[in-house]
Amino acid sequence: MLDVAVVGAGFAGLHLLHSLRALGFKVRVFETAADVGGVWTWNRYPGARCDVESLQYSYSFSKELEQEWVWTERYAAQPEILRYIRHVAERFDLRRDIRFNTTIDSARFDAEADAWTLGTTQGESVRARFCIMATGALSAARTPDIPGLADFAGQAHHTGQWPHEGVDFGGKRVAVIGTGSSGIQAIPVIAQQAAHLTVFQRTANFTIPAWNRPLTEAAQADWKAHYAEHRSRAREVGTLYDYTDRAAVQASDDERRHEYVTRWNKGGVNFVHAFNDLMVNKASNDTIADFVREQIRRTVHDPVTAEALSPRGHPLGTKRICVDSGYYATFNRPNVTLVDLRKMPIESITSSGIRTAAGEHALDAIVFATGYDALTGALARIDLQGLGGTRLRDRWAQGPRTYLGLMTAGFPNLFIITGPGSPSVLVNMIVGIEQHVEWISRCLCDLRAQGHTRIDAQVDAQDRWVAHVNAAAERTLFPLANSWFLGANVPGKPRVFMPYVAKIGTYRQECDAAADAGYVGFVRSALPD
Numbered sequence: 001m002l003d004v005a006v007v008g009a010g011f012a013g014l015h016l017l018h019s020l021r022a023l024g025f026k027v028r029v030f031e032t033a034a035d036v037g038g039v040w041t042w043n044r045y046p047g048a049r050c051d052v053e054s055l056q057y058s059y060s061f062s063k064e065l066e067q068e069w070v071w072t073e074r075y076a077a078q079p080e081i082l083r084y085i086r087h088v089a090e091r092f093d094l095r096r097d098i099r100f101n102t103t104i105d106s107a108r109f110d111a112e113a114d115a116w117t118l119g120t121t122q123g124e125s126v127r128a129r130f131c132i133m134a135t136g137a138l139s140a141a142r143t144p145d146i147p148g149l150a151d152f153a154g155q156a157h158h159t160g161q162w163p164h165e166g167v168d169f170g171g172k173r174v175a176v177i178g179t180g181s182s183g184i185q186a187i188p189v190i191a192q193q194a195a196h197l198t199v200f201q202r203t204a205n206f207t208i209p210a211w212n213r214p215l216t217e218a219a220q221a222d223w224k225a226h227y228a229e230h231r232s233r234a235r236e237v238g239t240l241y242d243y244t245d246r247a248a249v250q251a252s253d254d255e256r257r258h259e260y261v262t263r264w265n266k267g268g269v270n271f272v273h274a275f276n277d278l279m280v281n282k283a284s285n286d287t288i289a290d291f292v293r294e295q296i297r298r299t300v301h302d303p304v305t306a307e308a309l310s311p312r313g314h315p316l317g318t319k320r321i322c323v324d325s326g327y328y329a330t331f332n333r334p335n336v337t338l339v340d341l342r343k344m345p346i347e348s349i350t351s352s353g354i355r356t357a358a359g360e361h362a363l364d365a366i367v368f369a370t371g372y373d374a375l376t377g378a379l380a381r382i383d384l385q386g387l388g389g390t391r392l393r394d395r396w397a398q399g400p401r402t403y404l405g406l407m408t409a410g411f412p413n414l415f416i417i418t419g420p421g422s423p424s425v426l427v428n429m430i431v432g433i434e435q436h437v438e439w440i441s442r443c444l445c446d447l448r449a450q451g452h453t454r455i456d457a458q459v460d461a462q463d464r465w466v467a468h469v470n471a472a473a474e475r476t477l478f479p480l481a482n483s484w485f486l487g488a489n490v491p492g493k494p495r496v497f498m499p500y501v502a503k504i505g506t507y508r509q510e511c512d513a514a515a516d517a518g519y520v521g522f523v524r525s526a527l528p529d
């Protein structure tokens with residue numbers, strides 16, 4: 001029997017393997033894909049790159065790794081991030097404990113033995129005392145159920161399941177459905193390759209220019225010389241932005257404008273941290289949203305297209321902010337057309353294109369940049385049964401419930417990485433992953449030292465945590481948008497704000513305080529000898 005089964009070999013699964021193996025646990029990782037990398041092996045669409053700066057979007061657990069790896073761009077592209085993850089797998093000799101091409105489709109807790117039995121789609125079973133779901137917050141790709149999709153005779157690809165051999169759009173009529181981060185990254189690049197690109201937009205999104213650029217040796221050396229300080233600050237704040245204590249309502253029109261212009265010209269997500277009340281005060285948020293709409297009008301030549309691209313229905317940042325390279329200017333190209341689905345919804349997909357009320361758009365290829373069943377989707381795809389055979393799907397039918405975002409009551413010895421109830425997708429996810437890996441590693445060591453074979457979350461502690469997470473979201477503007485943070489992109493998914501709106505440092509203290517005080521809110525026990 002394994003001590004620990006880890007599901008998923010992305011950033012989280014690899015770090016877990018490295019950490020737990022070093023602590024003497026017998027660990028094995030199971031991964032659907034044929035390689036390491038998680039989202040970075042799946043998302044090979046044109047333009048895919050990170051939007052947290054590369055020097056921050058990387059592991060902090062090895063000082064040597066930090067110093068030896070050379071990032072070439074401010075925001076690394078997918079192939080470079082995948083090279084980095086593969087380097088990590090080789091450098092720390094991780095592959096020997098990973099089973100690739102293996103999907104876990106069931107997991108049952110055996111209360112007599114305090115152990116999980118995992119089933120694979122190939123019919124094998126594996127037993128482990130502890131099971132850690134490193135299955136990814138954004139790994140369950142969703143292709144919408146549009147009538148006629150199966151009839152389409154051209155190529156159809158989801159950004160999150162992109163063919164490894166690439167897709168040649170040369171001379172083709174291409175559609176992109178979806179204008180979230182993936183669509184907004186892919187559209188400018190596909191527009192340069194395709195004969196014609198039609199963008200099908202349901203909700204206009206806010207996007208900030210990346211101003212991506214090569215990293216100079218000097219800038220990189222300077223950052224590396226101060227890595228320890230940068231990392232220690234990131235453990236508190238998640239990502240290093242220019243945070244301010246100032247509210248937009250306290251600033252004059254000129255001061256606000258100056259701040260927005262300065263940050264727009266620097267680029268990236270830093271823009272949304274211009275003032276500290278933008279995510280809690282709608283009037284303040286309107287000022288930054290107006291500024292972005294003004295930039296769209298200045299960039300896009302056709303006023304009708306500019307207006308269609310201008311987000312109106314949600315405050316800036318309440319849907320995940322996007323970061324782009326030339327997105328709005330792409331709509332000035334003669335080979336790019338925008339279809340506003342609010343005015344002209346898709347009726348069906350035919351063998352040769354996409355049909356709206358205005359007629360058919362003839363196409364050779366469709367790109368689905370339509371997102372994910374976020375945070376809970378990968379878990380829901382596994383038939384997970386806890387105490388008494390209770391299924392996680394049923395337990396979470398009204399929305400996910402966790403204690404500290406780490407465990408869910410009634411499913412002992414099961415940990416979740418960056419799942420609901422943790423800061424997860426609201427922070428630099430590698431910092432979030434590392435915090436979870438550190439906490440779980442310590443927890444498993446403590447259980448081993450004290451002879452415990454089982455740990456479970458208590459229902460009342462979980463109820464209090466869920467209320468705390470909900471209250472944190474209610475203090476913000478986040479609930480005003482129909483976002484995937486709320487599950488609003490998946491028909492029938494309960495509307496619950498899933499991530500925990502808190503600084504990662506605050507959350508780390510909450511998790512550590514529970515462990516320091518003897519795992520408050522958890523029950524631990526040992527099997528009889």
Ligand code: FAD
Pocket residue numbers: 007008009010011012013030031032033037038039040043048049050051052057102103104105134135136137138139160182378382417418427428429430433
């Ligand atoms: P993943 O990388 O999603 O890995 C999970 C793995 O689990 C996958 O390989 C999957 O195949 C496997 N798996 C799932 N279910 C099963 C199963 N049942 N059996 C076997 N294997 C299974 N975050 C940031 O902070 N900054 C960024 O700039 C950023 N950019 C992103 C860009 C894209 C295109 C996407 C999609 C996400 C981005 N993210 C970013 C979020 C990203 O999810 C995290 O940064 C991080 O990569 C997640 O790592 P992970 O290991 O937790 O999950």
Ligand code: N01
Pocket residue numbers: 049050051052138144145159177178179180181182183185200201202203320323341369370371372425484489
């Ligand atoms: O997915 P999304 P994504 N008909 O859900 C539209 C991370 N990420 O893959 O808004 C028509 O954001 C949908 O419309 P609407 C990042 O955390 C990061 O782009 O629901 N349209 C929306 O426009 C990100 O937030 C990077 O009305 C349909 C789009 O598809 C997360 O992953 C890069 C539709 C989906 O947008 C997910 O991003 C990529 C339908 N039936 C991803 N269904 C970085 O840059 C959905 N849509 C770091």
